[in-house]
Amino acid sequence: MNDVQHPALRPERVGELSLANRLAVSPMTRVSAAADGTPTAEMADYYRAYAQGGFSLVVSEGTYTDTWHSQGYTNQPGIVTDAHEAAWREIVGQVHDAGASMILQLMHAGALSQGNRYRDETVAPSAVPPRGEKMPEYGGHGSWPTPRAMSQEDIDRAVAGFVASAVRARRAGFDGVEVHGANGYLVDQFLTDYTNERDDRYGGTVARRVRLAADIVSAIRAELGPDFCVGIRLSQGKVNDFTHRWAGGSRDAETIFAALAEAGATYLHIASEGRDWVETATLDGGMTITGLARKVTGLPVLANGGMHDLDQAAMLLEDGHADVLTLGRGALANPDFPRRLAQGLPMAAFDHQMLQPMATLSNARRWRQTL
Ligand SMILES: Cc1cc2nc3c(=O)[nH]c(=O)nc-3n(C[C@H](O)[C@H](O)[C@H](O)COP(=O)(O)O)c2cc1C
Secondary structure, rough: OOOOOOOEEEEHHEEEEEEEEOOOOOOOOOOOOOOOOOOHHHHHHHHHHHHHOOOEEEEEEEEEEEOOOOOOOOOOOOOOHEEEEEEEHHHHHHHOOOOOOOEEEOOOOOOOOOOOOOOOOOOEEEOOOOOOOOOOOOOOOOOOOOEEEHHHHHHHHHHHHHHHHHHHHOOOOOEEEEEOEEEHHHHHHHHOOOOOOOOOOOOOOOHHOOOHHHHHHHHHHHHHHOEEEEEEEEOOEOEEEEOOOOHHHHHHHHHHHHHHHHOHHHHHHHHOOOOOOOOOOOOOOEEHHHHHHHHHHOOOOOOEEOOOHHHHHHHHOOOOOOOEEEHHHHHHOOOHHHHHHHHHHOOOOOOOOHHHHOHHHHHHHHHHOOO
8 A cells, every 4th residue: 555545545425425535437438339229248347347446436428318319329328218227227236236336427419429320310509510520439430410400399308308318317226417518519519609509598698508508407406306416527628629618718617617506416527528637627817627616616526637647636636626536548548547546556558549440348358358
């Protein structure tokens, strides 16, 4: 053991959840479910390994929420059928038995859908062609189609999908859900000035653009009661626009965070899509985005982006920038990251080859065999 314990190894509470340490697995799409969206035994092994490795909390990959327009990738898991629910129950049971809590990330891809077995068209707040190109690591190629602008009926149906999925998640044994409001997917498309050209109650000022996110959180909260963990993930950058930043800086951030706290969020999870925290966290006025989220809401804040850097991780916790750290690449390279940290063992470096040519679990297994 180290003489001085790293602060990430101290226990923490997030809402009703008691976590043995402050190290969580970041949501990571692995496009490894069955074609009908049912999670597999291979996925159970994958998620259980993080719990066995000492992570106190595992956030699942983005999981689709309805049989309309939410699915983002072929072989993405869903939480919309009894078979999905039963398969997730098995996974959550294994993660619990190995000592970790588990949260299901609920995702609607909106315009950034590159594989949907239920629909051909994509939908979004406005008919704006997405920037960038589809992602080969998740099975997509070429440019995105222009989405259809959502009607109020489409929006109501999307919100209902999130609520029904949260109900299924609780029934499957998950300790909470996380609304995917980050990285350029549907909820973030509403939040983003250049993808939301609406002139109804969901468009215009940032207070209006955050309304869909807040409506989803409050609808889940109303259905599942005060104690169920309902987090939301946010980011300025996007999978198809890494350098995007909120135009109003800290003023926008305050409006967004306050609206989500008011809606009943249990925690805020702030990601740095495509960049490390240190490159994205500083806002005008000198506060960090995660520190500001804590100050404005008083809620637990999960910080993401390069947290496998142990000095940065310690600084965030000790200087009050975050309550819990989520690891993506660090966890992929070291499913036992917390155990290694506690025992002072060296960490493996992340090798992007493990996600090539696609980010599937079978490709990672093949890559491991070549080591
Ligand atoms: C293979 C892969 C899949 C990802 N899938 C998701 C996802 O489903 N939902 C999400 O919010 N972020 C997703 N991300 C982003 C990560 O959660 C995380 O924000 C990013 O890797 C940066 O954190 P890191 O520096 O610890 O890797 C994914 C990242 C990777 C590498």
